[in-house]
Amino acid sequence: MQFRFAGALIAGAVLSLSATAAFSQSGSPTIDAIVKRGQLVCGVAGNTAGLSLPDSQGVMRGLDADHCRTVAAAILGDATKVKFAPVTTQARFTALQAGEVDMLYRSTTWTLGREGLLGTEFASITFYDGTGFLVKKAGGVKSAKEMDGATICVQPGSTTELAIADYYRVNNMKFSPILIQDLSELQGAFESGRCDAYSTDASALAGYRFAKGDKANDYILLPEIISKEPLGGMVRKGDDKFFDIVRWTYFAGLIAEEHGINSKNIDSFTTSTDPEVRRFMGLEGDMGKALGVDNKFAYNIVKQVGNFGEIWDRNITSMGVPRGINNLWNKGGLHYAPPMR
Amino acid sequence: MSDASVDPRYAPIAPPKKAVKLSWSDPIFRGLVWQVVIIGSVIGIVWYLASNTSTNLANRHIATGFAFLGRVAGIPIGEHPIAYEPSVNTFGWALWVGVLNTLQVSVIGIILATVLGTLIGIARLSRNWLLAKLAMTYVEVIRDIPLLLHLFFWYGIVQTLPVPRAALNPLPGLFLSNRGIRFAELVWEPAHTGAFLAYLVGLLLTVFVSQRATKVQEATGARPAVWPAALGSLLVLPIAVWTMMGAPFAWETPTLRGFNFQGGGTLSPEFGALLIGLVIYTAGYIAEIVRSGIQAVPNGQVEAAGALGLRPGLVLRKIVLPQALRVIIPPMTSQFLNLTKNSSLAVAIGFQDFVSIANTTLNQTGQAIEVIALIMLVYLSISLSISLFMNWYNKRIALVER
Numbered sequence: 001m002q003f004r005f006a007g008a009l010i011a012g013a014v015l016s017l018s019a020t021a022a023f024s025q026s027g028s029p030t031i032d033a034i035v036k037r038g039q040l041v042c043g044v045a046g047n048t049a050g051l052s053l054p055d056s057q058g059v060m061r062g063l064d065a066d067h068c069r070t071v072a073a074a075i076l077g078d079a080t081k082v083k084f085a086p087v088t089t090q091a092r093f094t095a096l097q098a099g100e101v102d103m104l105y106r107s108t109t110w111t112l113g114r115e116g117l118l119g120t121e122f123a124s125i126t127f128y129d130g131t132g133f134l135v136k137k138a139g140g141v142k143s144a145k146e147m148d149g150a151t152i153c154v155q156p157g158s159t160t161e162l163a164i165a166d167y168y169r170v171n172n173m174k175f176s177p178i179l180i181q182d183l184s185e186l187q188g189a190f191e192s193g194r195c196d197a198y199s200t201d202a203s204a205l206a207g208y209r210f211a212k213g214d215k216a217n218d219y220i221l222l223p224e225i226i227s228k229e230p231l232g233g234m235v236r237k238g239d240d241k242f243f244d245i246v247r248w249t250y251f252a253g254l255i256a257e258e259h260g261i262n263s264k265n266i267d268s269f270t271t272s273t274d275p276e277v278r279r280f281m282g283l284e285g286d287m288g289k290a291l292g293v294d295n296k297f298a299y300n301i302v303k304q305v306g307n308f309g310e311i312w313d314r315n316i317t318s319m320g321v322p323r324g325i326n327n328l329w330n331k332g333g334l335h336y337a338p339p340m341r
Numbered sequence: 342m343s344d345a346s347v348d349p350r351y352a353p354i355a356p357p358k359k360a361v362k363l364s365w366s367d368p369i370f371r372g373l374v375w376q377v378v379i380i381g382s383v384i385g386i387v388w389y390l391a392s393n394t395s396t397n398l399a400n401r402h403i404a405t406g407f408a409f410l411g412r413v414a415g416i417p418i419g420e421h422p423i424a425y426e427p428s429v430n431t432f433g434w435a436l437w438v439g440v441l442n443t444l445q446v447s448v449i450g451i452i453l454a455t456v457l458g459t460l461i462g463i464a465r466l467s468r469n470w471l472l473a474k475l476a477m478t479y480v481e482v483i484r485d486i487p488l489l490l491h492l493f494f495w496y497g498i499v500q501t502l503p504v505p506r507a508a509l510n511p512l513p514g515l516f517l518s519n520r521g522i523r524f525a526e527l528v529w530e531p532a533h534t535g536a537f538l539a540y541l542v543g544l545l546l547t548v549f550v551s552q553r554a555t556k557v558q559e560a561t562g563a564r565p566a567v568w569p570a571a572l573g574s575l576l577v578l579p580i581a582v583w584t585m586m587g588a589p590f591a592w593e594t595p596t597l598r599g600f601n602f603q604g605g606g607t608l609s610p611e612f613g614a615l616l617i618g619l620v621i622y623t624a625g626y627i628a629e630i631v632r633s634g635i636q637a638v639p640n641g642q643v644e645a646a647g648a649l650g651l652r653p654g655l656v657l658r659k660i661v662l663p664q665a666l667r668v669i670i671p672p673m674t675s676q677f678l679n680l681t682k683n684s685s686l687a688v689a690i691g692f693q694d695f696v697s698i699a700n701t702t703l704n705q706t707g708q709a710i711e712v713i714a715l716i717m718l719v720y721l722s723i724s725l726s727i728s729l730f731m732n733w734y735n736k737r738i739a740l741v742e743r
Contacts, residue, residue, distance in 0.1 A: 157704030192500035
């Protein structure tokens with residue numbers, strides 16, 4: 001009798017659980033979780049100046065951090081509702097796969113293997129980066145071609161270590177790698193002279209050099225960029241709705257910049273007659289509804305965080321890195337958004 | 342003795358045979374039920390975990406299986422005892438390099454830690470006050486510091502050495518820099534291999550002569566001199582072989598070229614720091630094991646040996662240590678296992694042991710479960726091998742009661 005009662009209870013619980021799953025509002029488990037939590041959990045590096053690094057008040061600053069905020073602004077309408085979860089290079093994919101984080105903006109390079117084998121996919125490219133080398137000026141090295149026999153400090157588990165191995169192979173040179181997982185230990189090894197060069201994405205090297213302040217000129221970023229490292233937002237496979245929102249959040253930043261809409265002047269566009277601007281502002285076309293978010297999602301992104309160029313200038317230009325191929329398509333760059341219609 | 346002469350009072354009494362009853366009050370039946378329940382639940386849990394994992398992996402579109410072992414690795418490895426080329430060799434080969442690196446540091450570490458630990462353990466019992474107190478301080482201080490700090494400390498020390506261009510040169514052919522220790526190396530020729538083989542033959546010969554001498558001593562009481570045979574086979578024989586093959590002798594000294602020294606032998610800072618850290622840390626524990634083992638030998642044994650006229654050195658070698666070993670070996674096995682497993686902290690200071698390479702493999706391929714399973718398998722194999730060997734040795738030296 002008792003057993004039968006317990007069985008009925010379990011069956012009921014299972015049924016009710018499956019019922020909730022079937023009638024979720026958005027059709028996306030990730031969005032449901034974010035809305036229920038009232039917070040986006042965004043995996044970041046948390047240790048790289050310019051990409052994600054807490055400032056003196058403990059607020060996460062950087063390109064990756066701001067792009068996390070744009071997603072929160074799109075889904076929740078509030079850019080501050082982000083919980084930044086620092087994840088290491090080695091733990092990041094597991095954290096995403098296991099659902100510890102909703103998505104990654106963690107200077108992660110888009111590669112075929114990562115989409116084909118990890119059960120993850122890339123929704124955006126926010127930084128067209130490449131592997132570079134940082135050396136000490138005192139060493140007198142001017143080009144990566146002079147680095148035969150050099151010892152190079154690299155973080156293990158990155159695309160950088162693969163890129164360097166390829167580069168040295170192609171150029172028929174030899175190098176000895178020093179691979180240390182902890183970033184500060186690795187940088188310490190470079191500082192002490194254990195390595196001749198410190199290699200990672202050029203953006204991170206620029207940030208590292210910039211963080212040296214007065215001593216920045218003791219370091220040289222070598223001119224060679226030896227690989228393509230498109231960095232972007234990574235989400236779990238199988239949740240297309242969430243994927244769409246992350247991608248169109250990035251596009252919204254580009255469209256805003258294209259139309260000259262920024263966080264300061266956006267309210268003056270409410271009277272615009274340009275149909276694309278009106279769709280962007282959520283005044284017509286139900287663009288947000290099509291994605292399953294508020295029609296004013298693009299407005300919220302730009303108003304609260306800024307357009308793509310603003311985010312770039314705030315975090316990257318201030319470190320002295322030229323925008324180059326990271327400009328809009330009509331200004332000689334690679335960033336191009338499909339029409340919002 | 343025949344069976345007939347057994348006193349019936351002492352004959353073993355066979356327990357009455359009972360049929361197993363299907364009742365809870367029957368201990369045999371009860372035992373069976375419990376065994377079935379426990380084995381069943383273990384199998385059930387394992388099955389549940391495995392099926393749950395594979396379902397979830399499939400749901401998340403994550404590739405599974407060990408196919409990645411055959412893919413080209415591409416990951417650079419700093420120190421490899423066997424040939425390794427990132428763009429040619431596979432992940433499987435890279436992991437094998439890692440296993441060899443782990444074995445290398447573990448085996449050398451175990452040997453050095455045993456020697457150092459034994460010396461310190463004996464020193465702690467020394468009648469020399471200063472020596473005993475120094476050994477005590479060593480043990481107390483070293484054991485209280487976490488191993489990771491040891492490693493960071495030694496790695497930090499090595500990094501404060503000058504750059505290669507300003508390398509310290511304390512002895513001709515020896516260079517100390519923050520790129521490691523470089524030393525002159527003998528240019529290896531066939532003659533050296535010949536001499537080495539001759540040495541091995543000499544060693545066998547010496548052992549044989551020494552065993553014969555022991556037999557003669559047991560029979561007659563007088564031990565024939567072994568040293569002439571030993572000298573001849575261990576020194577004269579190899580030198581003769583070496584001279585006959587042309588007596589080549591050349592050193593390859595390290596020279597500074599480009600960024601670093603080229604040529605000669607090398608001990609990298611990462612390997613050095615890891616080895617020193619592991620040896621010094623584990624030696625603290627081994628010293629205590631050795632001390633407790635020695636103190637476990639009753640004092641009467643030492644006194645009796647003294648009364649027989651044995652000198653203190655002989656007493657230690659012939660009376661105390663053989664008995665102490667029986668106490669020492671089991672806890673020593675644990676320390677050897679600890680050292681091997683602790684070597685995985687190499688990740689922190691950039692020595693690419695098995696765990697380090699496996700972690701990188703995990704991250705490049707994303708095959709978390711497979712790689713973790715491999716890590717467990719490798720450590721299990723190494724640990725079980727050490728245990729088996731030590732248990733065999735333990736049995737060999739165990740007290741044979743006659």
